[in-house]
Amino acid sequence: MxxxxxxxxxxxxxxxxxxxxxxxxxxxxxxxxxxxxxxxxxxxxxxxxxxxxxxxxxxxxxxxxxxxxxxxxxxxxxxxxxxxxxxxxxxxxxxxxxxxxxxxxxxxxxxxxxxxxxxxxxxxxxxxxxPNIKGSYGLGMIGLDNGKVIANVITVGGPAATALIDVGSEILEWNDVAIATAAAQVSTLWRPNPASIATNELKLLEQYRALALDPVGTNSKVKYLKSDGSGPFTVTLTAVDDNRQIQTDTGLWNKVDDANPIKREILASGYGYIMLGTLESDDISQDQLFNKFKEAMEFLTNNNVPGIIIDLRGNGGGSDELAAKIAGFFYSEKTFYEYQNLYNAQTERLEIVLPSADDSYIIGWNLPLNITPQSLKYTGPVVAIVNPDSVSSAEGVAMAIKNLVNGHVVGFYGTNGSFGMTGGGAKLPLGYQISFPNGQSLNIKKEIQLDSQNGIGGIVPDVRVPRTSANMITYAKKNENDDVELNAAVAYLQSL
Known part of the structure; x- marks a missing residue:
């Protein structure tokens, strides 16, 4: 890179x-x-x-x-x-x-x-x-709804497998500290991602991940019960270079194809499905992205699907205008989306402005971006699937869907909780560069919306997928034919 x-x-x-x-x-x-x-x-x-x-x-x-x-x-x-x-x-x-x-x-x-x-x-x-996370202990951990922490990933031939820790083993202690306490205390400084963490929910996920990643040669003592309930056993694991296998296996669900980020199909259940993988691309124009989504909507509506699932997992955001236009397929009236409160380097303060569609000039001051209905409107139930890798404008699409009378959001976890406008930046010595948001998204009351505060923010699913041992083990396999969150979305639509 x-x-x-x-x-x-x-x-x-x-x-x-x-x-x-x-x-x-x-x-x-x-x-x-x-x-x-x-x-x-x-x-x-x-x-x-x-x-x-x-x-x-x-x-x-x-x-x-x-x-x-x-x-x-x-x-x-x-x-x-x-x-x-x-x-x-x-x-x-x-x-x-x-x-x-x-x-x-x-x-x-x-x-x-x-x-x-x-x-x-x-x-x-x-x-x-x-270098600080190059080594792994050959396991990934996750918290369940019942408060237990299990190993939902085990690398074949890795340190954990050699020590007879198996998939589904309950992790009790880490270096003689109760696992919940150990996770809460571990630093996420070395998170294998260049961005900061906005929500408490994502922080805890990354803390489980951080326990399992260390410099090569680091030793950690683990107390656990095997998946069959036998034990407890205590072993000392030594971190080995696994070529980022645990980093990959413990990542969130992300099946976005950068070359073809918008895909559609009719599921075996009969429901429509659209993978909306991005709202901005270096290789595909916004008009092309919109047209691909429009084509997907036309295909699904022409086939009279009884419900549509919009998959936003792994969508890192992009254009607010595109997000609002896409939302227009589900709205019959012009609806407020946001005020854009941006840093004006001329006045050195935040000001509400509305850029033009082609971003070349300002339409006006103190004007909102609205959701404008499209000529094609879908009136059936709509479900968005989200996770913490649904960031920024992707969270706006989820917000627009959740605000519908027949709209719902499904997932194990909420969205990223980062909805501001990125425009600030600094180049540092030694070839490093940092970007940060210098603009806010405001709701109709001109209050900040969706960005996290005190670790709480983003779009919270109204349909939470249960974090059971079976579900989290299946989820970790990332098998497209056994997608737990997608299955939950289908089941929810079937229940309506």
Whole structure:
């Protein structure tokens, strides 16, 4: 992966960085509080380049930039002073020792401390993360609804399998600490993902994952009951390089095909299914994405399907306009979607603006983005399947579906809880770059919507798939022919 690229999975509403100046139109007198519309301008913030500064100076500049532009500092109650007091001394020590990895690790700790899935690094960060999670114990763990923690993944021939831990084994203790406590205490600093964590739900998933990943050669003591209930047994496992097998196997369900992100079919049950894998693509235009979704809707409605399932798992977001247009297939009246409260580098404050469809100018100030009904409208029940890898504008589609009288959301877990607009950014020394949101999505009351606060946010399923041992073991296999969440969505539609 190119060292200078930003991971697109977590970039939402990318149009914010595609143009430097937005033209202003006078529209129906709705131009703001007494500001002359002929002179009022909107300037997109540039990605700041601190790469040629000294390390401490670059950190100080980045910290000042975050305080100035980050859109959710107050909403998430970020204590900037406390954060700086914790991180800055580490930066000073790293620069004094010329320890580049320590320097970047300190800033990684800074960004990980802010719970927002839109705060993300370019792929160079994996060079810092990887040595700390290169080893695995050959097992993955997951929490169940009954409070137990089981091994739902076991690598053939790995350390856990050699120690006779099997799939379904209940993990009781980790290094002599009760498993629930051990999970709550483990750091997610080395999460194998460049983005921060927004919700408590995702944090716990990543903490189970973190216990199972360590530097190669690390020893951990595990107390467990086998799946047949025998035991308890205590073994010491040594982490080995498994070529990222456990990292992969413990990841969330994601069957998105980047080359063909929108797919449709009629399931054996007779229900319609659309995989909506993205709302932005480097290779497919927004018009093409919309047309592919429209074609899918036409196909399903022409076949009179009794219900439609929209699969948003693994959808990293993209265009809000596209999200609202897609929602229009299920709405009969114009409906509010959001206000876009964006950082204006000209005035150095957040302002509500509505960009044009082609992102080349501003339609007006203080105007909402609405869901506009499409000529084709589906009136049957609609179900969205989500997980924490449903990020940003994908969460907006889930929101629009959940708000329907006949709309529902299904999943083991909720969405990512990161709904802001990414447009802020900084280049750091040593080839690293960080992106962050400098815009907010507001509801009709002009309050922040969906972004997490105190670990709670996103779209919560109204139909929770039970986290039983059998379900979580099946889920971990990621077998398309035995998709637990999809099966639950079908079963729910059948129950209506």
């Amino acid at each position: 190119p060292a200078t690229s930003i991971n697109p999975f977590f970039l939402r509403k990318c149009f914010v960085i595609l143009f430097a100046w937005l033209s202003v139109f006078l529209l129906s007198g709705n131009t703001g509080c007494g500001v002359d519309p002929t002179t009022r301008t909107f300037k997109v913030a540039d990605v700041e380049d601190f790469s040629q500064m000294g390390w401490l100076d670059a950190y100080d500049a980045f910290h000042a930039l975050m305080q100035k532009q980050y859109a959710f500092g107050d909403w998430k109650r970020v204590d900037w002073s406390a954060l700086n007091n914790r991180i800055r001394p580490k930066v000073i020590i790293a620069e004094s020792a010329a320890a580049g990895d320590d320097y970047i690790t300190a800033i990684l700790e800074y960004t990980r401390s802010i719970p927002d899935g839109h705060i993300s690094w370019n792929n160079s960060i994996f060079g810092i993360i990887e």
